[in-house]
Amino acid sequence: MHATDGSTRVHDVLEHIRMVPDQYREFTVSAPDLLRLYRIGPPLLDQLLDGGLPHDGSGNDRRFDPLDAENIGLGLSIGPRWRIMRGWSESLVRHDHLGTRSGYRVNLTAACPAPGHHGPCDFALDPALTADLAPDELCRVEPGSYAWTLAPARDPFYFPAQFNELINAATKLRFHLLPQELTSDLEFLRTTGLADCKLATAYLVQRSRELGINSRPRGGLFVSVPFPVWHGWVELHTDSGWYPADPFLLGALTRWGITDAAQWPPKRSTHGLVLPVDSSRLRVTCRAVEPATSRLRIAGVSYLKPHRRPT
Known part of the structure; x- marks a missing residue:
């Protein structure tokens, strides 16, 4: 995947994710679990956060929604x-x-x-x-x-x-x-x-x-x-x-x-x-x-x- 293609796919995934209101999210997944369960590692996570990935908390205490993680996987083929x-x-x-x-x-x-x-x-x-x-x-x-x-x-x-x-x-x-x-x-x-x-x-x-x-x-x-x-x-x-x-x-x-x-x-x-x-x-x-x-x-x-x- 070319870098520009990857950036476009990340943008599209985040655009769809942000269409779902936060009230329906369950922020239960830690950053280590994003890597372990969904193959979303630190470089990709940083890119997603820069693009506005919804989360709760800050730093090492950030938590993410499992459905968001699965939709990221579908959009980015991981x-x-x-x-x-x-x-x-x-x-x-x-x-x-x-x-x-x-x-x-x-x-x-x-x-x-x-x-x-x-x-x-x-x-x-x-x-x-x-x-x-x-x-x-x-x-x-x-x-x-x-x-x-x-x-x-x-x-x-x-x-x-x-x-x-x-x-x-x-x-x-x-x-x-x-x-x-x-x-x-x-x-x-x-x-x-x-x-x-x-x-x-x-x-x-x-x-x-x-x-x-x-x-x-x-x-x-x-x-x-x-x-x-x-x-x-x-x-x-x-x-x-x-x-x-x-x-x-x-x-x-x-x-x-x-x-x-x-x-x-x-x-x-x-x-x-x-x-x-x-x-x-x-x-x-x-x-x-x-x-x-x-x-x-x-x-x-x-x-x-x-x-x-x-x-």
């Missing part, structure tokens, strides 16, 4: 949040190399909500979780272990021209990790142009309504190997049915230079990579000790073996 986004981008690339006969398996495990009871556990999934699923989509592998399969990838789907205005509106937004209080604040989005995935989804649903497009908000898992990530996106109704759309995330990944826009343009659907699921429904009951329940734990994601063609 730190753990940046690595997570690189992982998402790599999942998109690998997805295109799986072929049309493969897919993903999300592995779930259950723990007894009342261990030590008499006799073996007899687990039952929350009926609300399985109500809308095909019989073989979520199955028991062994007692306390389940596998959720994500359908084999099909040919890429690109949203047609009537969705262009909506998709362009999404790509004009800038990805910014927000405090909880702002993740539903559409006025903040309109004023600043900043959004996280939750706020962008709410905006796209509202904008769809204004454009006469049938849409619905969705949340669940962005499926990447070896671990999925909780995520939010919008589904759009087309002549071919409902398809997940994530022009906001795809635009951000391209802007950060970690996804090829020719391969994953904002108008491409993320079908086959997202799994709609309400986290509150990831529950299991042990019928040996009803009504005690516990949460299912996501143990990881693996690739499905390609289906063999008949010979």
